[in-house]
Amino acid sequence: MRFASNQASSRTTPTTNPLTASQVFLLGASFLITLGSFAVLPYMSVLLHERFGLGLGVVGAVLAVASLVQFSGGVVGAALAARIGLRATMLVALAVRTAGFAAFVPGLTRPLVAVGALFLVSCGAALYLPANKAYLVAGCGHERRPGLLAASGSAFNAGIALGPPAAAPFVLTSPAGLFTGVAVLFALVGAGHALLPGVADEKGERAERKAEEGGVASGHLDDPIPSAVPNPSALPPFALTVLAVYVFMFFQHYLALYAVPRTSTAFYGTVLMGYAILLVVAQPLSARRLAALPYATALRVGFGAMAVGTAVLALGGRTGIAVGAVLLCLGEIVLFLKNDLEALDRSSAPAATVFGRQRLAAGLGAFAAAVVGGQLYGAAERASAVPVFWLLVSAQAVVLPALLVVCAAGTRRRARARARRRAGGELVGVHHPR
Numbered sequence: 001m002r003f004a005s006n007q008a009s010s011r012t013t014p015t016t017n018p019l020t021a022s023q024v025f026l027l028g029a030s031f032l033i034t035l036g037s038f039a040v041l042p043y044m045s046v047l048l049h050e051r052f053g054l055g056l057g058v059v060g061a062v063l064a065v066a067s068l069v070q071f072s073g074g075v076v077g078a079a080l081a082a083r084i085g086l087r088a089t090m091l092v093a094l095a096v097r098t099a100g101f102a103a104f105v106p107g108l109t110r111p112l113v114a115v116g117a118l119f120l121v122s123c124g125a126a127l128y129l130p131a132n133k134a135y136l137v138a139g140c141g142h143e144r145r146p147g148l149l150a151a152s153g154s155a156f157n158a159g160i161a162l163g164p165p166a167a168a169p170f171v172l173t174s175p176a177g178l179f180t181g182v183a184v185l186f187a188l189v190g191a192g193h194a195l196l197p198g199v200a201d202e203k204g205e206r207a208e209r210k211a212e213e214g215g216v217a218s219g220h221l222d223d224p225i226p227s228a229v230p231n232p233s234a235l236p237p238f239a240l241t242v243l244a245v246y247v248f249m250f251f252q253h254y255l256a257l258y259a260v261p262r263t264s265t266a267f268y269g270t271v272l273m274g275y276a277i278l279l280v281v282a283q284p285l286s287a288r289r290l291a292a293l294p295y296a297t298a299l300r301v302g303f304g305a306m307a308v309g310t311a312v313l314a315l316g317g318r319t320g321i322a323v324g325a326v327l328l329c330l331g332e333i334v335l336f337l338k339n340d341l342e343a344l345d346r347s348s349a350p351a352a353t354v355f356g357r358q359r360l361a362a363g364l365g366a367f368a369a370a371v372v373g374g375q376l377y378g379a380a381e382r383a384s385a386v387p388v389f390w391l392l393v394s395a396q397a398v399v400l401p402a403l404l405v406v407c408a409a410g411t412r413r414r415a416r417a418r419a420r421r422r423a424g425g426e427l428v429g430v431h432h433p434r
Helices: 009-010 021-037 041-051 056-072 074-084 086-107 111-137 142-169 176-192 205-213 237-262 265-292 297-312 319-348 352-384 386-431
Strands: none
Touching: 009 056, 009 074, 021 086, 021 111, 021 142, 021 176, 041 056, 041 111, 041 142, 056 074, 056 352, 074 086, 074 111, 074 352, 086 111, 086 176, 111 142, 111 352, 142 176, 142 319, 237 265, 237 297, 237 319, 237 352, 237 386, 265 319, 297 319, 297 386, 319 352, 352 386
């Protein structure tokens, strides 16, 4: 028995067409996959440091490389999907992740095996996510993409929120049982994926239509004389994803260091839980409005929310931290979903390729934030001026997108000048033949 295909969904309107069985399964699988992953991965630093006695520098290096593999490997996952198909790629990815979690059991007494298991899990995540999202939206009209991607994001975020507290009682007391249970969970989810029907990845038809009508409005340089107006919506979503994740990851990495000493562990946990609930609920509800929002407006709202949110964090106290977290959540909802939608709309590449590139962009932003953030936070802490750290992050949320706009405008002006010179040369050749 196989699940129903997505393909029939594009023939009916979104108001009359419910989710297909395949889509329901994928959304449920997305929740279970992140639930299992985040039952283990957030505690890896504790296991590597306390159980194996590895130095914090070594642990940090291992986790940084594993994170980079998980994000940047999305382009490899996209290439594999183009070669063997979406369903087959998901099956390979889940097999790799299952093997990785199973390898953690012998890795409890062998540090090298544990590190290898971590990299297997990271490689599996890199292969899985582009194919998962591409399969979810395959055969669905453009009008249904926002809701499906928002629901997918909510499923992933719900698993991220619930995984750590679900595993907390078992991580140090019975880690072998925890790893075995997660490996079994992934094996079962993989078996369910084997029942999915084969679905072909789709190219960006809307982008191709835009290219035929003229690419300037969508930010391409198809027009022989492109506009030099510094329009933020003319920027590539890849670069804006790098910036959005870069700014957001300061909040992700350093809120605990900042909030716990100024409030309490319980308050910090409450903020995280409230953040997760808001994200899970609000993103699907706002998906259609975000899809209809002009890209330039979404960028201003998203980066503006992040800038104001990080500035409010500098105030400290329970109110400042709570309000800042809500504003950062708004920025995440707007920028992360809108950048993915815009990348799909502008590209004629298969959806898995687009999502793989977006994962790479997210990885670059996260890696840059980890490198820069540690230096900035350390300097602020040594100067006893930690709130200044958040003001610097806020300034970056304003300045960096503006600089990107200016650089893009300069590039387009140079392209316009080259196009005019080429056009002039062609006219000279016509009027003065040799």
